[in-house]
Amino acid sequence: MDGKIHAVLGAGTGVAVAQTIGMEPVDTAILMSAGVIAGLVPDLDTAGKLANKISLSHKMIQGFVRTVGILAGAYAWFGLEGYAMYVGLALGIFLLVIAPKFSQKLMLLISGVAIIAAGVALTEVWVWLSGIYVAAAALVGHRSYTHSIAGLLFFAVIAFYINERFALEGLFWALVLGYASHLLADMRLVPGNKRGIKLFLPFSQKLI
Ligand SMILES: [Zn+2]
Structure with missing residues (x-):
């Protein structure tokens, strides 16, 4: 797709x-953005040439990494202080300027490692868990673990910690x-999907 x-x-x-919880326009826009990001992350596993044609292109993934860099930098600048701010700014600049120069797989892998390092330095659980997700997505085959219930559950754990951190109603579910x-x-x-996904990995290889 x-x-x-x-x-x-x-x-x-x-x-x-x-809409379900009756939110104001600004919060609606935040949940909409969260939905867009969550709706795209499973395809961070598209490292191959063929995969690029059917899903996110290299340019889109570069754009994704850069956007995360800008968000990390803005968050650090406005929301953090002292040491934590410098860690966040360093991560932001790294993702915005340096990481996109590498090939797709390597870009995602080093971005993931950088996010893990920043998360550990900031003691933010959701940040280092997200880093593990990004690094793992770079290493697994396309439409494998990120497109399974196991991947969804791991992402739900990340969403839980994001929700804890930002305390916005509906964020977890978005x-x-x-x-x-x-x-x-x-x-x-x-209709049109010939390949399907291995929803029950690692227990079953069946394409659903
Ligand atoms: Zn996909």
């Missing part, structure tokens, strides 16, 4: 969650359901 379709589905999921919308859209039951 095309990355743009996943982004739209993720956005719709975020808005639906916001993230988890945004991610789930990606898996649904990649399933074989959707």
Whole structure:
């Protein structure tokens, strides 16, 4: 499934969650963005050339890494102080300027490691868990673990800690359901999807 379709589905999921709990426009926009990000992350595993054609292109993943860099930098500048601010700014500059210069797999791998290091330095659980996700996505095959229930559960743990940190109503569900919308859209039951996903990894290799 095309990355743009996943982004739209993720956005719709975020808005639906916001509507359900009756949120203000600003919070709705935040949940929509969270839905878009969650709706795209499973395809961070698209490191091969063929994978690029059917999903996120190298440019889109570069854009993704740069966006995370800008968000990390802005968060550090406005939300952190002293040592923590410098760690956040260093991570932001690294992801914005240095990481995108590498090939796709390497870019994601070193971005993941940098995010883990920053998360440990900042003692932010959700940050280093996200780093593990990004590094793992770079290493596994396309449409394998990130496109499984195991991947969804791991992402739900990250979403739980993000929700704890930012305490915005509906954020957990916008993230988890945004991610789930990606898996649904990649399933074989959707017309045009020949390949499907291995939803029950590591217990079953069956394509769903
Ligand atoms: Zn996918």
